[in-house]
Amino acid sequence: MPGMVFMGTKRAYAVFAVKQKPKKPEAVLYHLPVPNVDDHGQICLGQAPFPTAGRSTIYQALKLFMEGSQFNHDNSRQRCVSFPENTLALWDKLEKHKTFPLDELVPARKQIKQLLA
Numbered sequence: 001m002p003g004m005v006f007m008g009t010k011r012a013y014a015v016f017a018v019k020q021k022p023k024k025p026e027a028v029l030y031h032l033p034v035p036n037v038d039d040h041g042q043i044c045l046g047q048a049p050f051p052t053a054g055r056s057t058i059y060q061a062l063k064l065f066m067e068g069s070q071f072n073h074d075n076s077r078q079r080c081v082s083f084p085e086n087t088l089a090l091w092d093k094l095e096k097h098k099t100f101p102l103d104e105l106v107p108a109r110k111q112i113k114q115l116l117a
Helices: 058-068 087-093 112-116
Strands: 003-009 012-018 028-030 107-111
Touching: 003 058, 003 112, 012 058, 012 107, 107 112
Parallel strands: none
Antiparallel strands: 003 012, 012 028, 028 107
């Protein structure tokens, strides 16, 4: 999995990919190459019991997103370069890889400073 920026407000969560640890507000964000995340980075919560976002619950929410979500084909288009119609196909291809190929990331046309505003 590439590096991520994961954030929440109330019961809404967003996630983006990064190529390296952001050090400036102008750091470029990318679409996380997973389904169930819309074009604005908003996570579709589905039936998962996400907590209200806060300092004490953010890691619980991240774990639920990564391990407890049922990924399907919703919002799985335009999330990676090699498989623009189905991001899940990328994960089949990468199953035995140890690192994520950063050239697969698709720009989200956002910067860190926009998330902080």
